[in-house]
Amino acid sequence: MSALLEIENLRVAFNTRHGEVTALDSVSLTVNAGETLGVVGESGCGKSITALSVMGLIPSPPGRIAGGAIRLAGEDLTRVSEARMRALRGAELAMIFQEPMTSLNPVFTVGDQIAEAIMLHQKVGHAQAFRDAVALLDRVGIPSPDRRARDYPHQLSGGMRQRVMIAMAVSCRPRVLIADEPTTALDVTVQAQIFDLLNEIQRDFGAAIILITHDMGAISEMADRVAVMYAGRVIEEADADDVLDHPQHPYTRGLISCIPALGKGDTELREIPGVVPPLHRLGAGCAFAERCAHRNGRCDSGKPLLVNHGHHPAACHAVQEGRI
Amino acid sequence: MSASFLFRRLVYGLVLMLGVVVLNFILIRLAPGDPAVVIAGEMGGGDAALLDAIRAQYGLDKPLLTQLGIYLGSILQGDLGQSFFFNQPVATLIGNRIGPTILLVLSAQVLSILLGVFLGVIAARKPNGVLSGVVSVVATVGYAVPVFWTGIMLIILFASVFPIFPVEGMQSVRLRDAGLWVRSVDIAHHLVLPAFTLALIYLAQYARLSRASMLDVLGSDYIRTARAKGAPEHSILFKHALRNASLPILTVAGLQFGNLISGALLVETVFNWPGMGRLAFESILRRDYPTVLGVLFFASAMVVVANLLTDLSYRLADPRLRGKT
Amino acid sequence: MTDAVAFKPESPAREAWRMFRRNIPAMIGVVVLSIIVLATLWGTFFFAGNPYEIVWAPHEAPGVAPEFLLGTDYLGRDIFAGLVTGGGPTLAVGAAAAAITMVIGISLGALAGFYGGWVDNLLMRITEFFQVLPTLLFAMVLVTLFSPTLTTIALAIGVVSWPQTARLTRAEVMKIKELEYVTAARAIGAKNRRIIWQVILPNAAPPLIVSATLTIGVAILFEAGLSFLGLGDPNTMSWGLMIGSNRAYILDAWWPVTFPGLAIFLTVFSVSLIGDGLNDAFNPKLRER
Numbered sequence: 001m002s003a004l005l006e007i008e009n010l011r012v013a014f015n016t017r018h019g020e021v022t023a024l025d026s027v028s029l030t031v032n033a034g035e036t037l038g039v040v041g042e043s044g045c046g047k048s049i050t051a052l053s054v055m056g057l058i059p060s061p062p063g064r065i066a067g068g069a070i071r072l073a074g075e076d077l078t079r080v081s082e083a084r085m086r087a088l089r090g091a092e093l094a095m096i097f098q099e100p101m102t103s104l105n106p107v108f109t110v111g112d113q114i115a116e117a118i119m120l121h122q123k124v125g126h127a128q129a130f131r132d133a134v135a136l137l138d139r140v141g142i143p144s145p146d147r148r149a150r151d152y153p154h155q156l157s158g159g160m161r162q163r164v165m166i167a168m169a170v171s172c173r174p175r176v177l178i179a180d181e182p183t184t185a186l187d188v189t190v191q192a193q194i195f196d197l198l199n200e201i202q203r204d205f206g207a208a209i210i211l212i213t214h215d216m217g218a219i220s221e222m223a224d225r226v227a228v229m230y231a232g233r234v235i236e237e238a239d240a241d242d243v244l245d246h247p248q249h250p251y252t253r254g255l256i257s258c259i260p261a262l263g264k265g266d267t268e269l270r271e272i273p274g275v276v277p278p279l280h281r282l283g284a285g286c287a288f289a290e291r292c293a294h295r296n297g298r299c300d301s302g303k304p305l306l307v308n309h310g311h312h313p314a315a316c317h318a319v320q321e322g323r324i
Numbered sequence: 325m326s327a328s329f330l331f332r333r334l335v336y337g338l339v340l341m342l343g344v345v346v347l348n349f350i351l352i353r354l355a356p357g358d359p360a361v362v363i364a365g366e367m368g369g370g371d372a373a374l375l376d377a378i379r380a381q382y383g384l385d386k387p388l389l390t391q392l393g394i395y396l397g398s399i400l401q402g403d404l405g406q407s408f409f410f411n412q413p414v415a416t417l418i419g420n421r422i423g424p425t426i427l428l429v430l431s432a433q434v435l436s437i438l439l440g441v442f443l444g445v446i447a448a449r450k451p452n453g454v455l456s457g458v459v460s461v462v463a464t465v466g467y468a469v470p471v472f473w474t475g476i477m478l479i480i481l482f483a484s485v486f487p488i489f490p491v492e493g494m495q496s497v498r499l500r501d502a503g504l505w506v507r508s509v510d511i512a513h514h515l516v517l518p519a520f521t522l523a524l525i526y527l528a529q530y531a532r533l534s535r536a537s538m539l540d541v542l543g544s545d546y547i548r549t550a551r552a553k554g555a556p557e558h559s560i561l562f563k564h565a566l567r568n569a570s571l572p573i574l575t576v577a578g579l580q581f582g583n584l585i586s587g588a589l590l591v592e593t594v595f596n597w598p599g600m601g602r603l604a605f606e607s608i609l610r611r612d613y614p615t616v617l618g619v620l621f622f623a624s625a626m627v628v629v630a631n632l633l634t635d636l637s638y639r640l641a642d643p644r645l646r647g648k649t
Numbered sequence: 650m651t652d653a654v655a656f657k658p659e660s661p662a663r664e665a666w667r668m669f670r671r672n673i674p675a676m677i678g679v680v681v682l683s684i685i686v687l688a689t690l691w692g693t694f695f696f697a698g699n700p701y702e703i704v705w706a707p708h709e710a711p712g713v714a715p716e717f718l719l720g721t722d723y724l725g726r727d728i729f730a731g732l733v734t735g736g737g738p739t740l741a742v743g744a745a746a747a748a749i750t751m752v753i754g755i756s757l758g759a760l761a762g763f764y765g766g767w768v769d770n771l772l773m774r775i776t777e778f779f780q781v782l783p784t785l786l787f788a789m790v791l792v793t794l795f796s797p798t799l800t801t802i803a804l805a806i807g808v809v810s811w812p813q814t815a816r817l818t819r820a821e822v823m824k825i826k827e828l829e830y831v832t833a834a835r836a837i838g839a840k841n842r843r844i845i846w847q848v849i850l851p852n853a854a855p856p857l858i859v860s861a862t863l864t865i866g867v868a869i870l871f872e873a874g875l876s877f878l879g880l881g882d883p884n885t886m887s888w889g890l891m892i893g894s895n896r897a898y899i900l901d902a903w904w905p906v907t908f909p910g911l912a913i914f915l916t917v918f919s920v921s922l923i924g925d926g927l928n929d930a931f932n933p934k935l936r937e938r
Contacts, residue, residue: 057551090554097552102545107567107643117553152643168553343778355794362794464925468866468918470873473892473910480903579780586785590874594896604786605878608793616790623783631781 003030004208005054005176010068012049015061018280023049023063024232033175036202036209038223038240040216040255044276046232047212051178054210055095056085072176091121094174098181100161104153110164111137111149114171121172136167140197159190166197173205180212195221216255220244228252231276231287233303238312248314250292250324286317294318333635337628342396344624348617349395353388355613360384362613364408374408404621405614409607414618418600422622424494425599429581429588429626431515432522437577439523440530441570445561447531448538459531466528471587475521475594482517489516492596518595522587526580533576537569544568571642578634582627665855668930675926678919685916689740692733700730700886708902722891722905723898732912735886739876740916742803743869749807750868751861754814755850761815762822763845769819776812784809785874792880799882806871810864817860821853828852855931862924866917873913888913 012024024046031037039047052058054070056077070077072092077085097103105113114133115126124132130149137145140163153161162182169177179198183191195218202209211222219226219240226243228236228251236249247253254272274291285300286292292299298317306315309322318324355362360375363382379385383394398405404414447456479491490496490513499510541547542565550564589601596602600619607615639645669675698704703725711720711728719728761772791805825831826849834848850857875881876889877896888909895905 055552057548086554086556088554089552095552097545097549099545103549105546105550105564105568107641109643116555120554154644165549168549340778340781344781347782351790351794356796464918464921465914468870468914468921470870470877470889470892470910470913470917472874472877473906473913476892476896476899476906477910480899483900582780582783585783589783589785589789590877593878601786604789608789609879611793613794616793620782620786620790623786624781627781627783 004033004073005029005031005210006069006071007050007054008069008071010050010053010070011066012046012053012058012063013066014063014279016280021279022066022232022282023279024053027068027229027232027234029227029234029237031176031208031210033208034202034206035224036211036222038219038226039210039212039229040214040219040226041229042214042276044231044279045229047214047229048180049232050229051095051180051210051212054176054178055089055093056082057089087121090117090174091172092174093176093178094169094172095178095180096162096165096169096182098184100158100165100185103165104161106153109150109152110156110161114149114164114168117168117171132171133167136171137164140164140167140170140201141193142167158186159193162186162190162194163197166194166201170201170205170207174207176210177201177207178210178212181214182211183218184213184215191218198222216244216258228255231282232279233287233315234306235288235316236312236314237306242312246311248311248319249288249316250294250318251288252314286315288316292318294324296323329639330636333632337632340628341621341625344621345396345399346392348621349392351617352613363405399621404618407607407612407615409610409612410615414614417603417615418618418622421598421600421603423599424597425585425588425592425601426626427511427515428518428522428592428597428599429584431519432526432588433577433581433584435519436523436526437530437573440527441534441566441573443527443531444534444536445538445566445569447535448542449561451535451539456535459528459535463528463532466525469525471521471525472590472594474524475518475591478517478521479594490514491517494598518591518597521594522584522591525587526584529580530573530576534569534573537572538565541565541569567641571638574634574638574641578631578638581630581634585623585626665927665930669926672926672929674922675929678922678926681915681919682923685736685912685919686740688733689736692730693737696730696733698727698730698734700726700734702726702730704730708898708905710902711904719908720902720904722895723902728891728905728908731886731891732888732908735888735891735909736912736916738799738882738885738887739869739872739889739913742799742806742872743865745799745803746806746810746868746871747861747865749803750810750814750864751857753807754811755818755857757811758815758818759822759845759850762819763826763841763849765823772815773819776815779809780812782809785871788871788875789878789880792875797875797880797882799885802872802875802881806868806875810867810871814857814860814864817856818853821856822849825849825852855927859924859928859931862920862927866920866924869913869917869920 007027007029010024010027011022013020014023027046027050029037029039029050039050041047049058049063053065054077058065065078068078072088077088080088104110108116111130111133114136115129118124118129118132119126122129134145134149137148142148142160142163148156148160153164156164162185166182182198183194186194198209198211199222201207209222211218213219223240226236226238226240227234228243228249230251236243236247236252243252244256247256251272258272272291277287277290283300285302286295286304289295289299294316296317298321302317304315304317304320306313307320308314309320316324352359352362358375359382360378363378364371364374383391386394402415404418406412407414407417410417443455443459447453447459450456482489483491494511494514495507496510496514499506502510538561542560547560547564550560555564585601588599589604591597592599592601593605600622604616604619604623606612607619704727705721705725707721707723707725709721709725711718713720719732722728722731757772757776761769761776787809788802788805791808792802795801795805822845831844831848834844839848872881872887873889873892876887877893879890879893881887881890891909892906895902899906
């Protein structure tokens, strides 16, 4: 049986001042119904571009899907018409964005914004859609949803707005829900509530969730499987426990060592030295080589492939040569 | 919308109008020569009895503050003075002329905003497209053409080449006594060229402004959210984006109103439109100061009202401002 | 210690000039405006003809008489003579009025923005008051009350046009005064006046320069409008006056009003092309678009 959502060898390119750069290169991911896939990496690694590609929202121009396929239950989204894509968006595929403060339209009430999503995909009138919106607000844990539905976004707190975004996203019971850093802009206590809510929603609705984050802590709480991305490529992929307990790629190891360990007295926040190289400067070798302690000549001459050489697949010459 | 906000805006508007009255008073006193002669106007002046009557009426022999008091008092009673050229009270003169001016100014305002915003929105869809280029060229041209000259060129064009619109006045003489409907159509027919001439300057500015404002809004997160919902393109543009992009447009529309009245003054003169602008022009040539200052007063009052309406509509359009006072 | 000077960034003004030079419309504006200014200078100082003199039959069409290429007006005066001599007052009044506008606007705006509090409140109320007065009407009143000379006209235009400049300056000053280098200047004990003139205003220069350019365009249109209405200086020929005095005969002859109108249009058009070019050159953010 094939997966619900299948991304195969996706390549996305952007036209920039430096010529055409490849933002995503041979990205392959799969998600099954009811499963949560975590996609991790630092900013600029291609996580959000992957999400926007699935939604068909890559800004074009300058961006374009240059190769590969994105299959939702067998239908290749890179080849469907814009009208078909619009019908899928919001209905089958939904997305929650990072910034609840700016992701809601300031001039419409939140009830109307949820009702709009419902009316776009179901043949119901405004009154019915608004009632559904109130019910959804109730479902995502917003107190006195009747009144709140008539509020404007600026009258709600950040956590509330993110709940509204979730209500809007699940309003048509999508099969795939993409959450792009849904808690980054929120307080730590609110973060946990939002994760609980997402877990509940998944139980109730059976949606596949793609959770995009740079936070390994979020992964350990939410994800069944994990894909680690770096500079537009997937560099390690496996079950969440495997990745967390036996990270292979030096970059994944770095990310995990950055999680502040509780109770160890280790309060120093560690980080991986260096930054993600700009996409137009990617050379022939491994994109991580410059920041890697295990670099050797091979790392500079060829890109490592994502293959299984030990515990689970990782794209690293050092792992494949057994040096680490 | 809070009543106290409305009340405070009204009071502020009245204070501004009081300022205009005081300014008028100061201007007459600052002008070189005897104020009585200035008020009588150079055409009607010279008659000693008339000058004495004016001195008595305005209390010109009394201290300045008393004079100001008398002046304010008469304006509060709706007495803007007497036009010695037209031999009519200024208030009556303006009362007869204000309707056509409001009609012209509002038509031009509506025309320029509707057309301009539509062009701007379409242009914003393709920021580097042909239409965007056309809009920015037309905007620069529209800004640079003297409005009276555009009017004259249109008169030449429509009087001799395509005689489909009347080029002068507001009504046809032969239709003066026709029914209301026929007269309305006749006035609308006469309105086309003046309103278009006046709209032309601002149309392009609105197009440019709404293009920039739309580009700004179209890049925002909530537009991405709307797309992620599966909203169709026309709904993205005209519902989600335009409602937000209209806020700066509203601000400018309010600020432009004073300029629009200035433009109307020239357009009315060119097309012989029987409004306040033409009255101002005629009375300035005759040095008929009470009338000129009366027009200045009423034109400023129109701007104050327009600003008040802009403030109110701004609050209606932006829910973030509604709770505030 | 040689590596410190190895990289020298381009100065902002230089970079703006580099951007401006590459902007084709703006360079067209520079060329057209230069031609107009040179023609006007020539007409004012070297042209022997008299624009008031009746030299030919009235309403001679352009191109018929070789000495009067642009034709004659309703009295038989040479339109070319009017164009080259009438540009001087128009441009001079436009430039002077723009200068007056900028001086009033920048001073009041800088004071309001820098001091804030009651100073700001008072100045902004005054600004709002002036924005209520319809500019052209107010200028007409001023000009007629105080005799129409070129000086009065320039002053009148300046007095009615400054509020926008004041608002822009105020906004810029308020933005800049919060920045670190102003705090630094304060910390070393610089006086307020010095901070305003030597620290804040130079940094607010780019938008003010753009605004000054556009103000020149508006002032020229203003002068043309006043002259058109017959409220200009009666002793000087100007483009607006040419249009105004030939207005009654437009259905008999198109050329006496068309050429001066084109001259006004081209002048203001090239000025605003330059203004737009400066704006683009000063705004790195817009360059990406």
